[in-house]
Amino acid sequence: MTALGFLYPGHSAEDDYPRMEQMLDSDVRLHVVHTDIGEDAHRVDALLEMGSAQRLTDRVEELRLTGAEAVVWACTSASFVFGWEGAHEQVRGLARAAGLPASSTSFAFAHAVREVGAARVAVAATYPEDVAGHFAAFLKSAGAEVVAMRGSGIITAAEVGTWGRDEVLALAREGDHPDAEAVLLPDTALHTAAYVAEVEAALGKPVLTANQVTLWEALRLAGRRVNAPGLGALFSREPVVQV
Template sequence: MTDMLRTRRLGLLLPSSNSTQEPEFSDVLPRDVSLHTARLTLNSIDAESTVRIVEELETESRKLADADVGVILLAATAPTSRKGLGYDKELLGRIQDATGKPAATASTAMLEAFAVLNIQRVALAAPWSESVNQTVASFIQANGVQVVSQRAMGVVRNNDVGRLSPDTAFALACEADRSEADAVFLACGNWWAMSRVEALERKLGKPVLTTNQVSIWAALRLLGQSTPLSGWGSLLSGMAEKG
């Protein structure tokens, strides 16, 4: 009977090869929020694939709207930043126009989190290629936040990203961090990173953000969340104060 307590519904659009977001979201979401997913075709994290993935955006968004979700979230950083300044909001608008539902994207959520936490300089770490990382860095800088350091592991096949240990996120965050960085951002929604956020914040002494963490935060705000979520870093534990 506890399932009847799930009174809020989150619709998640994720890459078809993503194996991380559903379990990671389920670990974090409050008990009254149910998760409903649809998939957009993507197997490799490359320039062509991150553009082509949104060809199915309206079709899959409408399927989520059929479940009467309260918000539709496209939680993929590379695809939502691929074409530069304003592209995230363009995609957000396409979801809203197709469904009439509130929407969020990972890149929009990232920028909103930067603003709420007053982050002006960030260190960027990701499992994908240096070229994809540079595209994301350029998007961040076009939106007024300086990227002071960036590191990429060079993993292109998304299934391989989903098999990386969370320890890779911890190690790369430490490598990317700089004293002048206000925060570290761990990009890629298929990277098991959230379980290492609190340990990283203790070690580095600054906020550590991930694609899934900022995406969950943004979606919950649209669902009216006002209760802090502990165990996943300062952004979620401070929701009430920063909401």
């Protein structure tokens, strides 16, 4: 059995994780530990506090007791707002505190984009435009070309957590671009696990969503590959060989 740990901020779409565990249909167990988010706001100052070292390390021991082999900070916005170097330092601090391989959802997106072989991507975000811009800058630092970016102006994770299939599909369609080889939907507060395959079919290209890539990143850190077509192309295609 492979146990994976996730530090998840607050309570919005954490039920994606037991759903994804079922969709894996494997011997992988997902353990979610909630962090205190402070102020629920997609605002840079609030996000920097949400992703502070103290808030992450406060719950590390609880996560270690689950027997997790790797840990991922299951948050996009409160990692990429630190910038490329700051997000690396955040992950290094988490790894030291946990004594485990560690990553974050932002790096999960960067790695997943390469995995599906996408050089050009579109960002369809729930966030306000300025916060979405920080994500686009992070992706550029990772080597991806962002050909389109759409922010939805939603301030709180609580509101994002109320969105369902129709809103997710509309977000992806509105954020897509003809030149994009993949569409990215950041925000782990957004329920997407049940809709990834349907959204990909509608767009005709890989769709990468926050909770989906977070799970994939944890599996990568643990040295596991699991075929799960319901979770989209990221979980059902051969990896791209980088040359």
